[in-house]
Amino acid sequence: MRTDSVGIVERKTFTFAAPPGGLPLECGDTLGPVTLAYETYGALDPDCSNAVLILHALTGDSHAAGYRRPDDPRPGWWDMMIGPGKAFDTNRYFVICPNCLGGCMGSTGPSSVDPATGRPYGLSFPMITIGDMVRAQKALVDHLGIEKLLAVAGGSMGGMQALEWVTAYPDAVRAAIPIATAAQLSAQGIAFNEVGRQAIMADPNWNGGDYYGGDPPARGLAIARMIGHITYLSDESMRRKFGRRLQDRKELSYDFMTDFQVESYLHHQGSIFTERFDANSYLYITKAIDYFDLTDMGSRTLEDALSNVKASFLIIAFSSDWLYPARQNKEIADALRAHNLEVSYCVIESPLGHDAFLLEPGHQTHLISHFLNHIYTEHAHGRHDR
Amino acid sequence: MRTDSVGIVERKTFTFAAPPGGLPLECGDTLGPVTLAYETYGALDPDCSNAVLILHALTGDSHAAGYRRPDDPRPGWWDMMIGPGKAFDTNRYFVICPNCLGGCMGSTGPSSVDPATGRPYGLSFPMITIGDMVRAQKALVDHLGIEKLLAVAGGSMGGMQALEWVTAYPDAVRAAIPIATAAQLSAQGIAFNEVGRQAIMADPNWNGGDYYGGDPPARGLAIARMIGHITYLSDESMRRKFGRRLQDRKELSYDFMTDFQVESYLHHQGSIFTERFDANSYLYITKAIDYFDLTDMGSRTLEDALSNVKASFLIIAFSSDWLYPARQNKEIADALRAHNLEVSYCVIESPLGHDAFLLEPGHQTHLISHFLNHIYTEHAHGRHDR
Structure with missing residues (x-):
């Protein structure tokens, strides 16, 4: 095991919203009980000020870093970014990564058994949205006793969730790192x-x-x-x-x-x-990705959609990403700056397309570690590194 | 019927390569008999010097211009470019458009009946290449009594065929107009x-x-x-x-x-x-599109591949075409220029992507009509307009 690895990790689960209550969904249905699978790396400060929520893309899962067993040949999907001394430095930050609602890697989704029938939901599973995913994540974060996240971060759909977090829960997030994402998917997407x-x-x-x-x-x-x-x-x-x-x-x-x-x-x-x-x-x-739209289907401007946001931002795009092009990331930065928020927007030169956020640790590490250090030392109330 | 239309047109067929001979194919098989469906517009000059061969893209056919019947709601696929006074001016040029070998609109393809079995070929149809398509077209052009084409022109796969024509039959083509094409399809394509x-x-x-x-x-x-x-x-x-x-x-x-x-x-x-x-x-x-490669799978440079070419060129690319990007069209122009051939290379600004060659008549008409006029008046031996 390398010294910059979080080591052997374990998947945990959190189950909530048991019937008759359930989690209310944007489609109008409710869903319950809801289980979120998640992993954590590092230790939570006593005042709970060092928690970073990592949100995965379409086909990701809660296994973002480390190894499942000693002979596991492959680490988690963002292991290059999460660990001791890495961008999301687990010597300093408490990192949480949940599998999204609707997924198939431990969280409740269409392959889960519907307790009402004893059979997998299949298409009787309700349509879920990025907003629903984030509402479920909020329940997990509350359960962990964290009132305010130091940061939410993620690429692609993970970036959409980060944007949803800062708008839905403006007081619960100090900083956001949306990467290779968009306020709304393009027609081509x-x-x-x-x-x-x-x-x-x-x-x-x-x-x-x-x-x-x-x-x-x-x-x-x-x-x-x-x-x-x-x-x-x-x-x-x-x-x-x-x-x-x-x-x-x-x-x-x-x-x-x-x-x-x-x-x-x-x-x-x-x-x-x-x-x-x-x-x-x-x-x-x-x-859920297609439906995500901060402008609410064009009924408000992106600037209006972000009017209640309080977080600081590091927004990262990649030059050759044509699925979530830099242009769309810049739109978010511009709309945030109109509210005088603290926003860094960076385009990393890379030939690797959208996948660059999963493959190019160098520049991302530099940008993210400096940004997080700034947020942590300036804003967090917990222990500061010296 | 508009005065700039070629009017009601009729599909013709030419059948050749009857067994036991057959058309030899690059895959090593022979195919016969072979039928090509084609249409023609305008009149062939007595000295056969005004013939322009138009070659269609993946899903095109021989019906490039005009109407099939008086109440036909839609004209042929390149009607905006072919007709009296249009880019391919049928008052002046004799335009031929065949359906490609392997197609399903009258030319021999996998849906044709195999005379050996009395049933459609299906997958027993031999794999055909752009070279095979052009070899069949050469038989048609010979059959029409045309020794030297004034021009070959086409977009996308049609452009590949135009490139194949000038390399396979350098003495049979005065000029070529490859549009939105490539000397070899990209990995992404x-x-x-x-x-x-x-x-x-x-x-x-x-x-x-x-x-x-x-x-x-x-x-x-x-x-x-x-x-x-x-x-x-x-x-x-x-x-x-x-x-x-x-x-x-x-x-x-x-x-x-x-x-x-x-x-x-x-x-x-x-x-x-x-x-x-x-x-x-x-x-x-x-x-056939995937296989097309003027560099013969990298065994020779594009410049070498074009060393025997004699034709003059107008190469057209479109700024937003990402399937056959301008870069790949320019490679062809550069390689031709290395042989001191007459080459015009133009990138038309258009947001319409690859389809622009089927949708943007304005600039294409200007470029093509001037180029063809130049070729016809400088090089052709037939009647010149006055």
Whole structure:
């Protein structure tokens, strides 16, 4: 185990909103009981002032850092950013990462058993939103005894949740680090999500979402993942990584098998994804992303939407990200600055596309550690490093 | 009928390469007999010096201009460019547009009946290449008595064919107009094509390509078309055209039906496409596009690949085209200029993405009509307008 690792970690769960109450949802339904799976790294200060909430993207989970067992070959999805001495320095901060509501990695989602029927929810699971995800997270944070988070941080959908936190709970967040995100997904982004959903729903195994007793719609889910994966990379990174090189052959196949490395890579990404992710969760979470819109479907300006925000901001975009382009991140920064909030906006030059936030620790670490240090030493009331 | 229309047009066919000879293909097989469907507009000069060959993109056909019947609501796919007084002025030029080999609109393709079995080829159809398509077109041009084309022109895959023409038959082409194309498709382009193919092949109705007696794989083909359609537009054009506007509703549905206009548009495009296009043709033609590579899989430079070319060039790219970006069009122009060929390279500013070549007549007309006039009056031996 490396000395900059948080080490062996354990998944915890928090269950709340038991019926008849339940968690009220934006769609009008209520859901309960609700379980959130989460992990924590580092120790909470006695005055609870050093808590950082990390929020994952579409297909992430609560396992953001460390290893599940001593022989675990791979650490959590943001291990490069979370640990002793890293951007989210666990010697100093108490880091919490929950699996989102609607997910399939321990939190309540469409693959969970509906206590009312004893069977998995499937499509009877209510439509959930980014707002609902954040409301559930607030219950977890309250449960942990944290009145005010030092920071909320996340990339992509995680960034949307960070934005939802600062608007829904302005007094509960000192700082936010939205990365490679948007105040609302573009039409192009909705289009890609919808084609992915269509691919899942076209798979006969999907069966109207009722497949938990049998074969899952793996082929449709793999196609959705392949579409997504193309959008997470960039034209340049694909050219560098694969170009037009052939896969395990010297000449064209002249058939419909795999010719090019890029095809082999996508098939592999599609295939391994189906082993870890639930197709219905993919439907629900992409829809939550499509629905997220700080301007409330254009009924208010972004500036108006952010009028009650109190947090300080570090907003990070990546130059080659075309799914959540820098332009959309800058819109958020501009709207926040109109309220005289403390906002740093940085575009990191990278050829790695949207995935850069998961792959480029260098500049992100520099920006985030300085920003968090500033927030912690200036604003937090707890123990300060010397 | 408008006075700038070529009027009512008729599809013709040319059948050649009857067995036992057949058309030799790059994959090593031979195919025969081969039929090409084609249309012509304007009149061929007595000395056959005014012929322009127009080559269509992935899902195009031979019906490039005019109307099929008096009450036909829609003209051919490039009617804005072909007709009396238009870019390809049919008062002056004899325009030929064939449906490509492997297609499904009259030319021999996987949906054609294999004379050896009396049944549609399906996947027993041999893999065809851009080179094979052009070899078949050469037979048609010879059949029409044309020794030297005044010009070959086309966008996207049509541009690839134009490039193949000038390299395979350098003495048979005076000028070429490749538009929004590439000397080889990018890794990202291959990736999108492959996901489309996977969507078709995942449809149970596809049945290994043998579906002609039953229901076609319409759902898979519609998904492939939706993916393609996103790549033909641009982020900006989708934002302008759809934004995040809802379709026939004022509030979010909170279900998996259509919420956004962009979704409705894609569903419609996917659906109408399945009424006119054969799924196997989509597989074969996308593979031909993926395989096209003037550098012969990197075994020679683009400059070397173009060393025997004699034609003059007008190369047109569009600023927002990210499927065949301007960069890739410029590579062709640069390589041609290294051979001291006459090359005009123009990037047209347009927000319309790759589809701009089908939608932006203004600048294209200006560029093409001047270029063709120059080629015709300088080089052609036929009647000159006065």
